[in-house]
Amino acid sequence: MLNIARRLKSADVLGINRRNAQYTLPHNARRLYPLVDNKARTKQLAMAMGIPVPELYGIIDYEHQRRNLHELLERYPDFVVKPARGSGGKGIVMITGRQGQLYRKVNGQVLSWDDLKHHVSNILAGMYSLGGQPDQALLEYHVLIDPVFQAISYQGVPDIRIVIFLGVPVMAMVRLPTRQSEGKANLHQGAIGAGIDIVTGITLDAVRKNQIVTEQPDTGFPVSGIQVPHWDTMLKTSARCHEMTGLGYQGADFVLDRDKGALLLEVNARPGLNIQIANQAGLHNRLKLVEQHQQSLKSVDDRVAFARQHFAAQ
Amino acid sequence: MNNRHLYVLTSLLILAGLALFSYKLLVLHFPLSPDSQVKIWDMEVRVSFLAKDRPIKVSLYIPRTSSNYALLDENLVSRGYGTRIRKVAGNRQVVWSIRKASGQQTLYYRATLQKLRSPDELAPAKPEPLQAGKSDLKGARLMAAMAVVDDIRARSVDTDMLVSELMMRLNAPKLNQNLDLLLGSAPTELTRARTAVDILQLAGLQARIAHGVQLSEFQRDLNVVHWLQVLQRDHWRPYDLATGEAGVSDDYYLIWHSNKSLIKMRGGKQLKATISVVLNKTAALYGILLQSKADMPALYKFSLHSLPVDKQATYHIMLLIPLGALLLVFLRNVIGIKTFGTFMPVLIALAFRETQLLWGLILFSLVIAAGLMVRLYLERLKLLLVPRLASVLIVVILLITALSIFSDNLGLERGLSIALFPMVIMTMTIERMSIVWEELGRKEAMQQGIGSLAVAALAYIVMINQQMNHLVFVFPEILLVVLALSLLLGRYSGYRLLELIRFRALLRGSS
Incomplete structure (x- = not known):
């Protein structure tokens, strides 16, 4: 065990205690958390800075507004319902189509109008929010999967996580939904995580449940060596997240839309550490390097250039 | 984030915690383990008499913390009687009184005692100024006593030897003329002791008779034991009455010192006082607590033990x-x-x-x-x-x-x-x-x-x-x-x- 600890340390793997004690607690002011814990506010912030986000169709704050839900959704054949304060992808329902009073979920299951209303009620009552506080339900644009990812994701839409420290993108991965993860891009639930080379935007080896995999288990297509489209834009946008939220250590989640390109989905103030497994690399040395050069990294372009210079995949 | 701040804070907390802990452990001897035990004696004086519809007043000498035993707790059981604890010539005395009582009466005094770890651990009570050391010897008896003083003085260099010489003479099977006159026929231990005090006072020493009990494991109807005390350098030094040697067994517990008897009564009949002791092994903590309650009321007051028992739980x-x-x-x-x-x-x-x-x-x-x-x-x-x-x-x-x-x-x-x-x-x-x-x-x-x-x-x-x-x-x-x-x-x-x-x-x- 001690040996493993020593080897992890020499590989600069960041543990959760160190992440909290040295990065999130000192660099992320508590008052900034609401900006990212509430997805509606993050969306407003991003729009104010001209960062593309999935279009917001409507917000439901109160139980009685549920009645408007129907009219609101008449206009859109597909949409996503999500809690504003949800975490870990909990409570997100993606509707891909409708047949009369029935809504079809991304996995083919069908929801009745009552099911949908109940789900919205649960969101409002705080079932998915941190600490069970009352919440809002967001209705937004359902992202259309980019053809590049079509072959390597099962049902859902992959998302791209970039960890940003002091405005410098330090590590990135793409999370690919599988049958086991039920179309959700959540590593805990069995989604695949593939590291992305910061310099080129090309995917590296992938990891699924701590096992290295080379192909999508459901489709059989290789997952490494794929060029992620719009990579430069995403890198630059992620660097701008520092100015957007003010958080020192954060994770930005993007989705790639077939038509609209890279959209900022949400920002996380306590990004997980699994990204290290997906990249087969530790975060700690990269974070230390950024901290050392903090003074010279003022503009967005400087920071992106710094990342490209130092954080190439080995 | 400044870690030094945290380290200073935690060191202070640890220091404060450990300092208080070691003070209680090493100085106050609070037990580390719940199982450690100490010896606690329960002493009971049972006073019984017959009352006959008349006002009654009973006074009993009661002990205090002595040089070798701590008085942890005491209480009186006396239904219907007025009680008062007073100090009489350096002794403590409880006075029970009632306007009218009839039939067999029983009063109790109970005390809890604990042996002190080292004698004189508590500061010795300042000796009370003795009533003028004049003896009530007169005439021939005074002459006889003075002769004895001269005799023993000639054979001793210090108080220890003086007392030893005196007691040897007093306890000799065949008394010399002078002592025979002083003691009279068939002298009791107490008579000898009183005579010894008289002679010592005549020799210019402050002396008194100490009365107490010998604490044992368990005994009913304990006899009162007597020994001699002579004031030396602000200390009452004990002497054995039988041998005249300095020092008495350390299980002697002083109750009172005076020429008077343990108990006195007015208005009743068939007065009887019996003393019994029981040795209890009790949780060491209990002893410490009783002691600290007596010695350091502030510390006790700010400990959890001062709370009502149900709150303690x-x-x-x-x-x-x-x-x-x-x-x-x-x-x-x-x-x-x-x-x-x-x-x-x-x-x-x-x-x-x-x-x-x-x-x-x-x-x-x-x-x-x-x-x-x-x-x-x-x-x-x-x-x-x-x-x-x-x-x-x-x-x-x-x-x-x-x-x-x-x-x-x-x-x-x-x-x-x-x-x-x-x-x-x-x-x-x-x-x-x-x-x-x-x-x-x-x-x-x-x-x-x-x-x-x-x-x-x-x-x-x-x-x-x-x-x-x-x-x-x-x-x-x-x-x-x-x-x-x-x-x-x-x-x-x-x-x-x-x-x-x-x-x-x-x-x-x-x-």
Whole structure:
């Protein structure tokens, strides 16, 4: 065990205690958390800075507004319902189509109008929010999967996580939904995580449940060596997240839309550490390097250039 | 983040905690273990007499903390009598009085004594100024006494020898003329003692007769023992009456010193006083507490022991929670075990104290499993959050009630203690577990559930420990150290044990 600890340390793997004690607690002011814990506010912030986000169709704050839900959704054949304060992808329902009073979920299951209303009620009552506080339900644009990812994701839409420290993108991965993860891009639930080379935007080896995999288990297509489209834009946008939220250590989640390109989905103030497994690399040395050069990294372009210079995949 | 600040703070806390702890341990001798015992004597003076419808007044000499025994506690049992404790010529005396009484009367004086670890540990009471040392010897008796003084003075160089010479003469089977005159025929021990005091005073020494008891394991109807005390350098030095040697057995306990007798009565008949002692081995703590109550009222007042006993019980439990919490911090942040709710396992562990571990685990699992089934069924009804939580709470209470009745009918007494389970906590556990079940799968839910139970069981083992219980209650300052440790763990940035397993996949590529 001690040996493993020593080897992890020499590989600069960041543990959760160190992440909290040295990065999130000192660099992320508590008052900034609401900006990212509430997805509606993050969306407003991003729009104010001209960062593309999935279009917001409507917000439901109160139980009685549920009645408007129907009219609101008449206009859109597909949409996503999500809690504003949800975490870990909990409570997100993606509707891909409708047949009369029935809504079809991304996995083919069908929801009745009552099911949908109940789900919205649960969101409002705080079932998915941190600490069970009352919440809002967001209705937004359902992202259309980019053809590049079509072959390597099962049902859902992959998302791209970039960890940003002091405005410098330090590590990135793409999370690919599988049958086991039920179309959700959540590593805990069995989604695949593939590291992305910061310099080129090309995917590296992938990891699924701590096992290295080379192909999508459901489709059989290789997952490494794929060029992620719009990579430069995403890198630059992620660097701008520092100015957007003010958080020192954060994770930005993007989705790639077939038509609209890279959209900022949400920002996380306590990004997980699994990204290290997906990249087969530790975060700690990269974070230390950024901290050392903090003074010279003022503009967005400087920071992106710094990342490209130092954080190439080995 | 400035870690130095934290280190200074924690060092201060640890220092303060350990300083207070060692003061109580080393100076006040608070026991470290709940099992250590001390010898405590219960002394009882039983006074009985016959009253005949007349006013009664009884006075009894009572002891105080002497140079070798501490008087920890005393009380009087005397229904209907007025009582007053007064000081008479350096002695303590209780005076019982009643306007009218008839028939057989019994009064009690009870005292609790503890042997001092080293004699004179408490500052010796300043000797009371003795009533003028004039003796009431007159005429021929005075002449005889003066002759004795001259005789013994000629043969001794110091007080010890003087007393020894005197007692040797007084106790000789064949008395010389002078002493024969002084003692009269058939002298008792007390007569000899009184004569000795007279002669010593004539020799210019301050002397008195000390009366007391010899403390033994158990004895009823103890005889009063007498010895001689001579003032030397502000100290009353004891001398054995039979041998005249300095020093008396250290189980002699002084009750009074005077020429008068132990008890005096006006208005009654057939007065009888019996003294009995019983040696009790009692928890060392009790002795210390009684002693500190007497010596250091402030310290006692600010200790938990000054609280009413039923309130103390609450603190016995409450003070253990920090230990459970520290354990929880360790298991979560250093080991990396996941639990439902931050402090849920500690609260469950508290409930286990009542049910015992095995029954606690069984009953807890039963209620959670049944509650989870109901909760998963309620999921179908699509209820709103708060009413759903309320429903689960009601179901939990019904389950607990049913289990209690059921186990009582089966004659399983343990089953009844389930009522002490924190119901709201269990409800929240069921709700959280069902959400994890739905969101992350059965495996994750079971893992966290078992993790919570394991942590609760460990916390229970720590909190049930008698030694721990004793330590935090007697030395609550230990909690300052616990606080310091949890502050330090708050800045622990090393890997969690379970992270080592989680990140192992990362090493395979690199090595």
